Amino acid sequence: MTLTGKNLIAGEWLGETANGFVAIDAALNEPMTTKFADATEQEVEKAIAAAHNAFVGYSELSAVKRAAFLRTIGEQIMALGDELITTACQETGLPQARIQGERGRTIGQLGLFADLLEKGEYQGVIDLADATREPLPKPDTRLGYLPLGVVGVFAASNFPLAFSTAGGDTASALAAGCPVIMKAHAAHPGTAELVARAISTAISICELEQGVFSLIQGKNYAIASQIVTHPLVKAVGFTGSERVGMILQAQINERAEPIPFYGELGSVNPQFIMPNKLQQEGESLGQGLVASLLMGQGQFCTSPGIWTYVEDNNSDIFERAAIASIKASSAGVMLTPAIAATYQSAVKEWQSIENVTLLAQGQTSEASHLCQAALFATDLATFKANSQLHEEVFGSCALIVRCKNFDEMLSFVELLKGNLTASIHGTDADLNESCLIARAVAHKVGRLIYNQMPTGVEVCASMNHGGPFPASTDLRTTSVGSEAIKRFQRPICYQNMPVQLLPELLRN
Amino acid sequence: MTLTGKNLIAGEWLGETANGFVAIDAALNEPMTTKFADATEQEVEKAIAAAHNAFVGYSELSAVKRAAFLRTIGEQIMALGDELITTACQETGLPQARIQGERGRTIGQLGLFADLLEKGEYQGVIDLADATREPLPKPDTRLGYLPLGVVGVFAASNFPLAFSTAGGDTASALAAGCPVIMKAHAAHPGTAELVARAISTAISICELEQGVFSLIQGKNYAIASQIVTHPLVKAVGFTGSERVGMILQAQINERAEPIPFYGELGSVNPQFIMPNKLQQEGESLGQGLVASLLMGQGQFCTSPGIWTYVEDNNSDIFERAAIASIKASSAGVMLTPAIAATYQSAVKEWQSIENVTLLAQGQTSEASHLCQAALFATDLATFKANSQLHEEVFGSCALIVRCKNFDEMLSFVELLKGNLTASIHGTDADLNESCLIARAVAHKVGRLIYNQMPTGVEVCASMNHGGPFPASTDLRTTSVGSEAIKRFQRPICYQNMPVQLLPELLRN
Known part of the structure; x- marks a missing residue:
């Protein structure tokens, strides 16, 4: 299928590609042919507004349905077939076996979060009421978790699949119940478009609102700034250099409302x-x-x-x-x-x-x-x-x-x-x-x-991929493994709630 | 016992009180007599350096010993007797019954974290090795938690005991294994000194390094800035106004290394x-x-x-x-x-x-x-x-x-x-x-x-005291209840570790 070079804005492919940017064929060190449209300020605004409008509905989707959505994304990525592999290899210079392995890992990550959701998306804590307690009765209190809201994700240069469009940040944010605004990496925009197509198809199959996912293309730094400073964006995930990460951190610091910034920046791995x-x-x-x-x-x-x-x-x-x-x-x-x-x-x-x-x-x-x-x-x-x-x-x-x-x-x-x-x-x-x-x-x-090498990161519940700065801007979290979902959730206590007003997981 | 008006700097009472500030007798609206010394830059530096030096040793103290320390603080607060009640009432204008209740809550909070430590300070996750896995063997990975390091805490005006010197932030940070630099509230410095005395005695009884806790007095804003921007301070807890909280947030934003800031600021409780x-x-x-x-x-x-x-x-x-x-x-x-x-x-x-x-x-x-x-x-x-x-x-x-x-x-x-x-x-x-x-x-x-009133906060595992900004600067955390300890811990994955190099909780 021909690449459009456009942005996926809440289900619509939009953008003017005529003056767009191109990716580089990494092995040949030559420009590729497809032109990609820098998203405009209006397109980014439209994507974020649609994501915000989709938020409450998507957040209330049952965990089982969110799991089905993640698995469908995985199936649709596989259905892209060889075109995805060829495009990613050409845009990144990474060998075919590596990209095939990374595709497997990407689908595996989506499956890991789907498993988690099916098993019970979080562990609630329930403290029952005690009317006889002195000096005051103990109310019924139950601790659950809610998704944060719209999440902005920045794709990584070095993992065009596993840390990009449908990578770990996207998978964990969608699993948590958060719509995603994905900023593609300008080095592999074609790969991003293909994967975004798979996500968009999955949204249609699962009958979700298209605002749940948008893909933003661009080489223009103003796009990144617009995303991270937008009042409706409630968390940001980024994998990249310390230099760029700290530029984003500084922009986030200027917000009226502080939000979590998960930047995975640099590590020498002694x-x-x-x-x-x-x-x-x-x-x-x-x-x-x-x-x-x-x-x-x-x-x-x-x-x-x-x-x-x-x-x-x-x-x-x-x-x-x-x-x-x-x-x-x-x-x-x-x-x-x-x-x-x-x-x-x-x-x-x-x-x-x-x-x-x-x-x-x-x-x-x-x-x-x-x-x-x-x-x-x-x-x-x-x-x-x-x-x-x-x-x-x-x-x-x-x-x-x-x-x-x-x-x-x-x-x-x-x-x-x-x-x-x-x-x-x-x-x-x-x-x-x-x-x-x-x-x-x-x-x-x-x-x-x-007695093992640092390269190779297990994707499992006991993994931690993060660490003290500059490894991460938030050392309390991991970007790999099932704990990564917690980056996009926050606690809420329900006190003395009738069962009808409680989330499913806290009703027992 | 007479109040010294001095700062407790890693076990020593230091400071020049002659030109110090005084608290106000709230009910009478009249200055009290004891003069309190604004901590000097050198004293604050000394306190933070001592806390840093005490960190690794304190963090390696067994959970049971940390629990005993918290309980001893509670006992020593009780041992302060009526002087604590009288002083707190005078400095805050709060009635005696309220302060007595708050003392009970403060000791209860210390006990809650002690219970938690005795039951197992966190839930580790263990994924065993699988040498037969294809295409690559699965290594043994175990997820545990480490304390963040030195924590700066700012006392609240409205809870001279439960959110101040030995209050919830201090209790949860000490429980996590973090030394505490406590900035007393200038409205109740005498109460702070008395409680700091109790903590210092508990440190001696438990034979810990005195650097584990310091009390900083002062009305000088430079002290707050010095604490929150210090490279050796790894997290900050604050309860107070949105205005002051956002000043601290802005100073923290200027740090080279981002750190968690737990500011509980404002809420209209609709x-x-x-x-x-x-x-x-x-x-x-x-x-x-x-x-x-x-x-x-x-x-x-x-x-x-x-x-x-x-x-x-x-x-x-x-x-x-x-x-x-x-x-x-x-x-x-x-x-x-x-x-x-x-x-x-x-x-x-x-x-x-x-x-x-x-x-x-x-x-x-x-x-x-x-x-x-x-x-x-x-x-x-x-x-x-x-x-x-x-x-x-x-x-x-x-x-x-x-x-x-x-x-x-x-x-x-x-x-x-x-x-x-x-x-x-x-x-x-x-x-x-x-x-x-x-x-x-x-x-x-x-x-x-x-169908219940918002006033009255249960101190239990299912409580959440936090929320979207400005209720909290970090909505992923609670400042009340046993989950509050997580604010001062962060994950670490141990891969393929011999049992001797694993923390106790992850050895099984």
Whole structure:
């Protein structure tokens, strides 16, 4: 089917594409043909007003019907067939197997929330009345949850499906009973249009109001500002860079009414390698960390960006193995030309820092838009003195911080900003030291991992994908797993209510 | 025991009181004798640094030991004896029975969190490993919770015990494992010092680090700013006016790292009176609403500030009963001269609004600092046109919005800002209309009440004391009840952890 290049505004495809923007074929580094319309202020207003009007009705839809809607979205995404895969691969440069896997995960996420809704969308708390209590009778009080209202969601560059149009934020907001205004990522607008088509079809099949979902296309920053500052928008989800996330945060801060902002921004995902592990598995660990770093060309939020250990004879073996793996890696396609340029300039900047050594780079390519992996090393003092080394470099670039002793490793923890994850690699003989690291680093991360790589995020009830700033702007929440629904709900206490006025879940 | 007038900085009583401020004896409207020291920048810095240093150790204290600490605080508050009651009554003008009741509630709140900790401080989620899962094995993932870090708490003017030094915010933060920096309210510094003494004694008895709690005295606004913008402060709790709350919010917005701000600000607590209820119980309901309005001289955050019904013959009976009750009420002492002045000026301003009728006032008093209750009435159009009528007047002032028909009553709901509570007063014959009101007003309130008054907040697991802005700056949380602990915790996922590195609760 031909792409329209238009915005989906509460069921209507609207917009003037003639002067629109185009996506880039990431592998070829060439503009694609379809022109996409920047949404106008009126179109965004129309979408938000329609979402607000649809809110109360949608919020009152039974949990079972919301579950059916989520599953129908999944079916309609599958029904898009190969066109979705081809489009997403072309717009992002990600390989077919990865996009197919991501489609599976996206549908799995929708199913996870559908399961949750079918099992009971939340756990109510009921405290019955007690007329005999002294000095005053106890009223009947019951705690339930309501959806927040219209949610604005911003698609991520690096997950065109699982963190975009029908991704985790959309799925959890729709599950909670909130209409969604989705701002597509300008790097994969065609993928967004296809998925929006699937959602729109699902809305029709389930006989819901079309205002429940709108897709906003655009490269114009005013669109983002309009969405996040709109009085009828009651929460915002965003996955992207710290720079852009903090621009949105600043705009949200100007609102008369504070609203939750769920920005997942940056993470270096520190890797702690303990002495006995280094001795016993130095070579395979060096290879394994590089393999994790190279996944998706390092464009994962959980990519292992900083590694640390206490230097000894075994660290040479580890470093040699890592260096060999880096050198053997091919240059790779990045998601967008801008991401490639930012990556290349960060690698160049690190090379200019005194006492930072470039240990290895991946193979070169004649195509200047392809990026090589890079592995650097430094000491703790240099790390401490150079704050740019503390920032995430989005791509396959890692830094080894060589500590002189275990105390230095503990000091390294103190220097870290917030992170999505940290891994401790150790053996039983390292347990005491691992425990000390775990105690300290727990307060810096959303997920603490032992002897596994940070890349790969389970989608389940016990997952936490978030963490202290800048990993997340709201560390009390997760953007992956079934707990993510709680971002778009809030408590309400019903006191002394007749059964007819209580929600189903609180009637028992 | 003589009051020192000093700040409790991590176990030491510090400060220069010579040029300090004094509290006002509310009933007499006269300055009291003890001088209190505005904390210096250095003292605040010292308190926060000590709290930060105490954090990891305190956070690792077992839940049972934290529970014992909370109970010991309660015992030490009781051990303060009559001096606490006398001081609080004098500083706030609240009657002895009320302060005694509030002391009981304060100790009850500490006990509620202690019970929670003893039962299991949170519900972990455990998803076991599955090595056989395709295409990739499932790792062991376990979801637990960690405390946020140092919490800044601001005491409320209207609850010198239950929402102040050892009040709900402090109790829930300490329960969560967070050290507390308490900014005392300048209207009741002596009460604050006494309770801080009890907490300090409890810290010694339980052999904790004194940095776990500090009391900051002061009238200087720079102190508040220093606390909320300090990089080591990780959450802030506040109960007070919308004006002051939004000043703090703006300062928090300037931080590099966003942190949760729990501000409980303002609420008009609308009362919806349905036709059959009006007919059957108009007189007693008129008296009952006035009784609720007069509680604590209207200085409750849940005071019923706006009442509405569809005008008919029965509304006359209701209004006559309410007018008689208002007229019979004595002028009363307010918490502070500033609150009295603000109340009197709001009542005066409302009298000047066209189409707003002053139905009745309470008895006058020769003492100009005593305030009379006031009851106003208007129509929906006037209410809609005058935004000052939508704001909370802190004190015994209520406004009746007389609707011409039920549609007007539904439009009235749309005009409301966020509220802590709303009550629907109806009979079975009103159920259909009550249901329509409940559906609409649920999205404007944190607690929805049927046939009961809004004043009186149960302290239990199913309570929600919060709501859409300006009731709260974070509608996802409650400041009363055991769920309040969640404001100071955040999730962490442990992946593939050896049992030695897991928290106790996640080991099974």
